[in-house]
Amino acid sequence: MEKLLRTVLVYIGLAVLLRLGGKRDLAQLNSFDLVVMLLLSNVVQNAVIGNDNSLTGGLLGAAVLVVINSLMVRLVNRHPRLVRLFEGRPTTVIRDGQVVSKALRRLGLRRSDVVAACRRQGADNISEIADATLSPGGALVVTLDEDHHDATIGDLRRENDRLLAQIRAELADLERRLTPPPA
Incomplete structure (x- = not known):
């Protein structure tokens, strides 16, 4: 139970810290962000599993992280206010x-x-x-x-139709001018 509680509290703490840290730079990690992420995982390791270095302790911590993340994502995505709170605004x-x-x-x-x-x-x-x-x-x-804006296929089709209609109208006008009147 202690590992479960520790993992949940560390997850929430990191979520808050990362939210306060701001948006990721253009969806890319720069070298500073990468260093912080690597160090964060190392810094909170003992907070998650305590002095337990066993395989079961590590797997339990990992399982709790995956489950709580899955639950949080589903909860937050259902409520726009929570999305703004946890992720911010554009x-x-x-x-x-x-x-x-x-x-x-x-x-x-x-x-x-x-x-x-x-x-x-x-x-x-x-x-x-x-x-x-x-x-x-x-x-x-x-x-x-x-x-x-780039032209779409629809834009090209509409322009093609417009030009064809214009050409047909000009041909009809030309044909009318060239046709002698009936006698």
């Missing part, structure tokens, strides 16, 4: 082609990292972006302004 980092510097400073992001992430999503330049939002999980969602 943060706009680019609006109308301009970087929101205050948001970058608060998130601890570098402009160059945001620009690179935007390029991976199809923006050649920040000025092409209507909105770029960093989600709580670290994913950057980029919305290009209307002039820089």
